[in-house]
Amino acid sequence: MNKDSKIFVAGHRGLVGSAILKNLKQKGYTNFILRTHAELDLTDQCAVNEFFATEKPEYVFLSAAHVGGIMANSLYRADFIYINLMIQNNVIHASYINNVKKLLFLGSTCIYPREAPQPMPEDCLLTSPLEYTNEPYAIAKIAGIKMCESYNLQYGTNYIAVMPTNLYGPNDNFNLETSHVLPAMIRKIHLAKCLHSNNWDALRKDLNARPVEGISGDAPEKDILAVLGKYGIFQGKVQLWGTGKPLREFLWSEEMADASVYIMEHINFSDVRPEGNEVRNTHINIGTGKELSIKEVAKLIQDKIGFQGELAFDASKPDGTLRKLTDVSKLHALGWHHQIEIADGVEILYNWYLNKQ
């Protein structure tokens, strides 16, 4: 990529897209094409074709997707498969028609089998059944990998698929129901701390900054208590989901962005594809290669926030897959390594969260 190459960052206001845009700007790139969801609905094939034909981007970061945590994935299964297939089909095909030089497709490590070997190497894809909670989303992401691979093989394109582990960082989704675990825990534990210390001003400020369905920060205390209770937030206790036993790996979103830009700058499809007839390994895992239990993450966040109450778990809520540690040896061999550890990331994100109220 040249510093003045025309770059389309799809989803540039999201957790990863905003970090990719920031990273590109820091590295001196200047020529961006950006559209919000309201300006260009990527599920609309005609609109996407017209956009590509008019704007002619040279490079595409496909970081727009329909994204959510375990509950959103379990409940809104049709949305996760339909919207993601539509976005990626439209963007990848329009990139081919309009001679995009390189495209980066963002998948997820949930593409791997539920009982995958740990850590999960790229080539365990499609070797046994998936985790059920996010199967529709995973199927869409697998289709995206295979679409990139197929276009590369048939049309000689240079499309690379990367599979990030669980991400967290600025511009994350802090919705109490639909978010991923790390931002969910930050918010739930923060609200529980406000309740525990009777700091109603801070609590009301939080609810007004990030609306919670069914309640405003100006509502009477008893109504706020009733609604927060539904999300497991009580005066001396927070009740989180599942058993707390599943293991997860977390990567700072700005590091994910750095890895994405690094791969666009340095890696080509031909570097990713192994020699020989068998076409596998056309994607790259992005992660830290380190894991901890959900209970340990909760404790870490509790300590950072300084919540003195009780942490409990509601085993009636889904655990999801029990382990999904990425094998990052290919990423390391390609020359990229993470730097920010979770204890530091949680602290930065909690400060960011408070500053955005």
Ligand SMILES: NC(=O)C1=CN([C@@H]2O[C@H](COP(=O)(O)OP(=O)(O)OC[C@H]3O[C@@H](n4cnc5c(N)ncnc54)[C@H](OP(=O)(O)O)[C@@H]3O)[C@@H](O)[C@H]2O)C=CC1
């Ligand atoms: N967050 C995570 O932990 C992980 C994320 N990923 C993957 O990384 C990528 C980025 O995820 P993340 O940044 O977390 O997601 P976010 O939800 O934070 O951002 C998604 C972005 O996609 C845009 N978008 C959604 N639907 C449409 C649409 N129909 N048309 C146009 N734009 C749309 C949104 O636009 P707008 O802002 O205008 O509404 C938003 O900017 C996704 O592919 C995701 O699957 C993979 C593993 C983990």
Ligand SMILES: C[C@H]1O[C@H](OP(=O)(O)OP(=O)(O)OC[C@H]2O[C@@H](n3cnc4c(=O)[nH]c(N)nc43)[C@H](O)[C@@H]2O)[C@@H](O)[C@@H](O)C1=O
């Ligand atoms: C990256 C990947 O992320 C998703 O998969 P996931 O890792 O299972 O999702 P998650 O982050 O929501 O939960 C992780 C764990 O945490 C537990 N947990 C506890 N308490 C809360 C809680 O309050 N909220 C949430 N969301 N989870 C909680 C929860 O029970 C589970 O055991 C995919 O759907 C898909 O989006 C994807 O690509």
